[in-house]
Amino acid sequence: MIIDIHTHPRWEDDKFLQHPSPEQADTMLAAAARHGIHSVCLLGRFYPYPDEDGIRAINDATIGMVRRCPERVFGLAFLNPALDSDFLVGEIDRCLGAGLSGVKLEYEVNARDARLDPIMEAVSARDAFVLHHSWYKTIQKVSCESDPSDVADLATRHPRTRILMAHLTAGGMRGVLDIQKHENVSIDTSGGQPFSGLVEYAVNKLGSERVLFGSDYPIRDFASQLGRIEGAKLTDQERSRILSKNAARMLKIPIPSLRS
Amino acid sequence: MSCKFTDTNVSFGTWPWMDFSLTTPASLVAQLASEGIQQAWISASESILFPDPDIPDERLFSAFAAHPSVIPVKTLNPILGNWRESLELAMSAWGARLVKVYPNYHHYSLIDGPMAELAATLAARRIPLLIQMRVEDERNQYPLMKVPGVPAHEVATLAAIHPTLTIVVLSAYLSEIAAMTAGHRNVYADISFADSRDTMRHLLESTPADQLLFGSHAPFFYTRSAVIKLAAADLDGGVLEKIVSANAGRILANSTKLPG
Numbered sequence: 001m002i003i004d005i006h007t008h009p010r011w012e013d014d015k016f017l018q019h020p021s022p023e024q025a026d027t028m029l030a031a032a033a034r035h036g037i038h039s040v041c042l043l044g045r046f047y048p049y050p051d052e053d054g055i056r057a058i059n060d061a062t063i064g065m066v067r068r069c070p071e072r073v074f075g076l077a078f079l080n081p082a083l084d085s086d087f088l089v090g091e092i093d094r095c096l097g098a099g100l101s102g103v104k105l106e107y108e109v110n111a112r113d114a115r116l117d118p119i120m121e122a123v124s125a126r127d128a129f130v131l132h133h134s135w136y137k138t139i140q141k142v143s144c145e146s147d148p149s150d151v152a153d154l155a156t157r158h159p160r161t162r163i164l165m166a167h168l169t170a171g172g173m174r175g176v177l178d179i180q181k182h183e184n185v186s187i188d189t190s191g192g193q194p195f196s197g198l199v200e201y202a203v204n205k206l207g208s209e210r211v212l213f214g215s216d217y218p219i220r221d222f223a224s225q226l227g228r229i230e231g232a233k234l235t236d237q238e239r240s241r242i243l244s245k246n247a248a249r250m251l252k253i254p255i256p257s258l259r260s
Numbered sequence: 261m262s263c264k265f266t267d268t269n270v271s272f273g274t275w276p277w278m279d280f281s282l283t284t285p286a287s288l289v290a291q292l293a294s295e296g297i298q299q300a301w302i303s304a305s306e307s308i309l310f311p312d313p314d315i316p317d318e319r320l321f322s323a324f325a326a327h328p329s330v331i332p333v334k335t336l337n338p339i340l341g342n343w344r345e346s347l348e349l350a351m352s353a354w355g356a357r358l359v360k361v362y363p364n365y366h367h368y369s370l371i372d373g374p375m376a377e378l379a380a381t382l383a384a385r386r387i388p389l390l391i392q393m394r395v396e397d398e399r400n401q402y403p404l405m406k407v408p409g410v411p412a413h414e415v416a417t418l419a420a421i422h423p424t425l426t427i428v429v430l431s432a433y434l435s436e437i438a439a440m441t442a443g444h445r446n447v448y449a450d451i452s453f454a455d456s457r458d459t460m461r462h463l464l465e466s467t468p469a470d471q472l473l474f475g476s477h478a479p480f481f482y483t484r485s486a487v488i489k490l491a492a493a494d495l496d497g498g499v500l501e502k503i504v505s506a507n508a509g510r511i512l513a514n515s516t517k518l519p520g
């Protein structure tokens with residue numbers, strides 16, 4: 001059993017659908033199943049810098065897809081920390097109450113910004129988790145985009161909040177070292193090209209309990225992203241943790257039996 | 261999938277920002293064989309940055325002389341004063357059959373200057389030209405060594421100027437492959453950097469199967485990622501065979517065979 005912790009609803013014509021229908025879940029699951037992926041976690045965000053109405057619409061779409069197939073589709077509430085903190089905390093309650101599993105933050109506000117603090121505290125109080133984008137970029141960096149050192153700063157401020165830092169390849173070895181001492185931070189393998197050695201490095205530095213498989217589908221192919229896990233030099237137990245058990249623990253769902 | 265692949269995009273050696281685990285010819289060949297690779301076109305990664313490619317290349321050809329599954333690739337830098345002699349040495353003494361260039365790292369244009377004579381020479385002698393579009397994700401490069409990818413429009417122009425020159429572009433993005441192969445039947449592309457949802461379907465919508473090659477970009481990438489891209493694509497047997505090995509075999513068969 002494989003759980004993909006980092007997916008987005010499908011694109012059409014190379015654009016995120018602004019309001020994906022619940023039926024999009026069926027399409028996602030069918031594509032995932034062709035690669036042996038049983039469950040997906042959807043990170044709602046279909047356009048940058050959404051306002052309150054946009055946030056509600058994004059999260060309603062994610063909730064719709066999760067409710068379509070709650071045993072196999074999980075979802076995170078997308079938030080823009082620049083918005084009013086009362087609205088954000090209320091949206092966390094609304095979304096978790098509707099079946100979502102945590103919060104996704106992208107690059108609207110940098111992770112060092114105090115405007116993230118009410119979100120982190122609310123997530124911690126509800127024993128959910130935050131999946132935070134991060135990337136060490138030398139070109140194409142977006143204003144306020146966080147890198148792993150920014151996520152490490154966030155983890156220092158909120159040591160009791162579970163954080164899943166996105167994009168192992170994007171942070172590279174430096175990114176792994178940034179979060180190594182922060183036990184509340186795990187990392188997902190999603191995105192970027194399948195550069196070799198990084199999965200093994202992350203397991204060595206963080207332990208296999210803190211590495212989760214993610215694809216970033218449909219920006220990336222399930223195939224190339226699974227290849228980095230299948231091709232890495234790992235024990236069966238390490239691979240099983242990365243492909244499913246750690247995600248199950250993060251999502252608070254029954255832990256799958258060990259893959260043979 | 262029980263295919264016998266020809267991997268057209270493999271390197272051997274070291275790279276300053278990566279820790280390749282396959283440090284001997286035997287270990288690399290064994291790893292490739294374990295992934296179903298029956299033939300590999302291998303170039304020396306040190307020849308990208310080392311001032312005289314002949315030195316790492318001589319080691320490469322010597323190291324793999326005992327491995328019949330490997331076709332060593334000669335790296336040429338046409339801005340060096342001795343490239344003609346370097347080509348003759350590689351063809352006559354080392355048995356080289358393929359030439360690779362790195363226009364971005366060696367800092368020249370494909371469509372003017374020293375490349376014009378090299379392209380004409382290779383076309384006249386029916387020696388395939390491999391163009392490495394990139395070896396890294398430009399967003400993740402070392403901040404003081406930003407090397408952009410080779411411009412796809414230059415490849416298309418080169419192909420138009422030399423319609424009898426067989427050009428193999430390696431590590432091109434999906435959109436670049438479409439731009440370079442359209443209208444240029446002498447251009448082939450590997451699949452290593454093409455990555456989007458349903459990669460192979462998208463590739464085949466824009467590029468005939470006759471012009472696509474299996475390439476993994478190992479050991480920069482996990483070999484398995486490219487293998488799974490094809491395995492999961494559910495391609496027609498004839499299409500699959502072309503990409504897996506037949507096209508590469510045709511390129512080699514049509515090239516000049518000189519005594520080793």
